[in-house]
Amino acid sequence: MKIIKLSTIAMIIFAVFISCKSDNKKQVLEQSDDETTSVKTNAENIVKVIAKDFKFQVDDEIKSGWTTFQFENKGHAVHFFLFNRIPDTIPYSAYHEKVSIPFQIVFDSIKAGTSKADAGAMLGEMIPAWYFTDVKSMGGTGFIAGGKTTQITVNLEPGTYVMECYIKEKGVFHTTLGMMKEVKVLEETTQMKPPKSNMNIILTNHQIVTEGDIKAGKNTIAVHFNEHPEIGLGNDVHLIKLGDDTDMDKVIYWLDWMNVNGLEPPSPVEFLGGVQEMPVGNTEYFTVNIEPGNYAWISESYGAMGMLKKFTVD
Numbered sequence: 624m625k626i627i628k629l630s631t632i633a634m635i636i637f638a639v640f641i642s643c644k645s646d647n648k649k650q651v652l653e654q655s656d657d658e659t660t661s662v663k664t665n666a667e668n669i670v671k672v673i674a675k676d677f678k679f680q681v682d683d684e685i686k687s688g689w690t691t692f693q694f695e696n697k698g699h700a701v702h703f704f705l706f707n708r709i710p711d712t713i714p715y716s717a718y719h720e721k722v723s724i725p726f727q728i729v730f731d732s733i734k735a736g737t738s739k740a741d742a743g744a745m746l747g748e749m750i751p752a753w754y755f756t757d758v759k760s761m762g763g764t765g766f767i768a769g770g771k772t773t774q775i776t777v778n779l780e781p782g783t784y785v786m787e788c789y790i791k792e793k794g795v796f797h798t799t800l801g802m803m804k805e806v807k808v809l810e811e812t813t814q815m816k817p818p819k820s821n822m823n824i825i826l827t828n829h830q831i832v833t834e835g836d837i838k839a840g841k842n843t844i845a846v847h848f849n850e851h852p853e854i855g856l857g858n859d860v861h862l863i864k865l866g867d868d869t870d871m872d873k874v875i876y877w878l879d880w881m882n883v884n885g886l887e888p889p890s891p892v893e894f895l896g897g898v899q900e901m902p903v904g905n906t907e908y909f910t911v912n913i914e915p916g917n918y919a920w921i922s923e924s925y926g927a928m929g930m931l932k933k934f935t936v937d
């Protein structure tokens with residue numbers, strides 16, 4: 624789950640990363656899936672993640688440093704992954720027992736009539752303090768519709784991580800159904816450089832600021848985490864395809880896991896990826912092939928507070 628974190632907000636001047644290309648190390652990745660065709664990156668380290676209904680297939684150990692995740696949703700449901708780094712002193716089994724299970728118990732209580740405020744208090748009592756202070760969300764993919772592939776690039780420190788997806792199936796989190804996996808990030812590093820981006824997104828409380836335009840075809844978007852809410856979920860951004868009849872209120876309702884039918888299929892809109900939260904000062908890259916049409920960037924938690932930005936691709 625995402626952290627209800629009490630953190631100090633640090634204002635950071637964000638640095639523009641200058642991407643370096645390594646001409647002789649370029650790889651062309653062929654993706655057979657849907658509209659995603661040929662993606663060129665300077666990546667030397669591609670980690671493939673396959674999502675099924677309801678498990679992840681990914682290596683148990685990966686290198687640290689800049690890492691590109693190719694996330695293929697072979698399921699029917701919307702899936703994603705959040706990559707939480709857990710403290711060295713906490714075993715993965717404890718994270719499952721003391722964090723994931725209580726989230727399901729609290730949601731079961733919401734279904735039985737408990738208010739969101741009381742459910743929040745329950746979470747605070749049931750979940751150990753280390754979760755709120757020492758677990759760091761180190762990115763992950765935005766929500767992605769069944770049958771689609773998405774790609775992100777993040778810089779990872781060595782440690783123990785939990786890959787998890789908390790979309791629901793008939794009121795049960797995918798984590799509860801098995802979409803949760805331990806991944807060790809090794810001391811050995813990738814030597815990879817961050818990718819070159821053609822657009823920036825800056826996330827603050829509570830705005831999505833864009834610099835540059837997304838265009839039809841391949842885009843690599845640098846998402847800068849400039850602020851984290853002092854209390855509450857972190858900032859993230861998801862890409863959605865808008866139809867003529869898309870009801871944004873329904874989308875905002877659906878994105879709140881505390882709503883009984885939140886994160887529960889069917890989704891009211893098509894999800895095309897994005898990035899999950901990271902600590903302030905980090906940058907995460909999102910690579911997407913996009914067709915002309917109407918779209919929006921939206922935050923999982925703060926769409927109603929203004930973190931929603933519609934745009935058109937010509």
Ligand SMILES: [Cu+2]
Pocket residue numbers: 700701702703788789790797802
């Ligand atoms: Cu899932």
